[in-house]
Amino acid sequence: MTTSSTIKLNSGYEMPIVGFGCWKVTNETAADQIYNAIKTGYRLFDGAQDYGNEKEVGEGINRAIKDGLVKREELFITSKLWNNFHDPKNVELALDKTLSDLNLEYLDLFLIHFPIAFKFVPIEEKYPPGFYCGDGNNFHYENVPLLDTWKALEKLVQKGKIRSIGISNFTGALIYDLIRGATIKPSVLQIEHHPYLQQPKLIEYVQKQNIAITAYSSFGPQSFLELESKRALDTPTLFEHKTIKSIAEKHGKTPAQVLLRWATQRNIAVIPKSNNPARLAQNLSVVDFDLSKEDIQEISALDIGVRFNDPWDWDNIPIFV
Numbered sequence: 001m002t003t004s005s006t007i008k009l010n011s012g013y014e015m016p017i018v019g020f021g022c023w024k025v026t027n028e029t030a031a032d033q034i035y036n037a038i039k040t041g042y043r044l045f046d047g048a049q050d051y052g053n054e055k056e057v058g059e060g061i062n063r064a065i066k067d068g069l070v071k072r073e074e075l076f077i078t079s080k081l082w083n084n085f086h087d088p089k090n091v092e093l094a095l096d097k098t099l100s101d102l103n104l105e106y107l108d109l110f111l112i113h114f115p116i117a118f119k120f121v122p123i124e125e126k127y128p129p130g131f132y133c134g135d136g137n138n139f140h141y142e143n144v145p146l147l148d149t150w151k152a153l154e155k156l157v158q159k160g161k162i163r164s165i166g167i168s169n170f171t172g173a174l175i176y177d178l179i180r181g182a183t184i185k186p187s188v189l190q191i192e193h194h195p196y197l198q199q200p201k202l203i204e205y206v207q208k209q210n211i212a213i214t215a216y217s218s219f220g221p222q223s224f225l226e227l228e229s230k231r232a233l234d235t236p237t238l239f240e241h242k243t244i245k246s247i248a249e250k251h252g253k254t255p256a257q258v259l260l261r262w263a264t265q266r267n268i269a270v271i272p273k274s275n276n277p278a279r280l281a282q283n284l285s286v287v288d289f290d291l292s293k294e295d296i297q298e299i300s301a302l303d304i305g306v307r308f309n310d311p312w313d314w315d316n317i318p319i320f321v
């Protein structure tokens with residue numbers, strides 16, 4: 001099986017199947033990293049208001065456009081609406097902040113980052129607010145049903161500020177319900193997805209709905225080691241896992257490429273992040289070889305249901321219970 005290097009979204013637009021993830025890319029390095037990633041061939045950039053680096057990401061993008069490396073329409077730029085901006089009256093305000101930080105006229109994709117509404121925090125007070133809800137370290141929530149936030153996003157599509165809209169960290173029941181009320185169906189669901197957390201039924205349901213899936217944290221615990229997550233420290237690295245290593249050796253590829261191909265071969269987009277030039281290039285070439293049926297079955301057996309990104313850890317927020 002070969003895979004095309006883009007996924008056709010239900011909005012009619014094409015999304016590259018491999019992109020560059022902007023989480024934890026520092027403000028000092030972001031502009032150059034994005035510029036270099038574009039030079040290496042990346043066209044999809046997965047950002048978010050919460051990553052606190054949209055100005056620098058935009059600087060890298062605009063420098064590359066100005067230098068003639070790419071045209072805006074060849075890029076696919078994603079951002080995510082942060083939890084404090086779910087109230088319909090704040091959604092456009094938040095999008096406008098992202099567009100002005102990125103210095104772009106439209107987004108290719110805007111996702112609801114989490115199905116969680118925090119209390120609104122004015123941009124002048126703290127941006128991005130992160131876990132701040134206007135009161136020190138205390139969490140405060142807003143009574144905003146997800147469909148209301150979704151309807152506000154639909155209006156911004158009609159206004160031409162966003163091409164496609166989607167969701168992130170949503171589970172089956174929420175998606176099932178959202179589709180009941182949506183006028184524009186979500187184009188993309190972005191979820192944590194790696195051999196230790198596979199969620200095959202969610203993927204089957206969502207793909208059958210013609211909603212594309214983007215996997216984040218494809219390398220499992222790796223990304224969360226930087227955050228000193230105990231769960232990540234207690235979980236064996238996938239790069240050294242004997243199953244992944246032996247499949248990689250058999251194909252003459254790296255374990256990282258096997259982990260990414262395992263997703264792309266099932267038409268799931270990936271958005272790995274690296275600031276190392278060799279890895280940057282290696283992560284991009286993950287559609288030009290095929291894993292065998294047996295390889296895929298062996299990887300399926302590694303599922304242990306371990307989730308590294310869980311709002312239960314923030315304030316016992318039960319989105320994945």
Ligand code: NAD
Nearest residue numbers: 021022023046168216217218219223256271272273274279
């Ligand atoms: P990731 O799985 O891409 O892992 C990144 C880590 O792997 C880094 O430590 C990097 O140095 C290392 N790495 C990258 N390529 C490698 C290679 N070829 N060989 C060895 N090591 C390599 O982690 P991530 O950043 O958690 O996820 C990717 C992107 O997904 C993020 O940047 C972000 O855009 C998105 N994301 C979204 C959400 C969400 O809630 N929607 C949550 C987490 C991440």
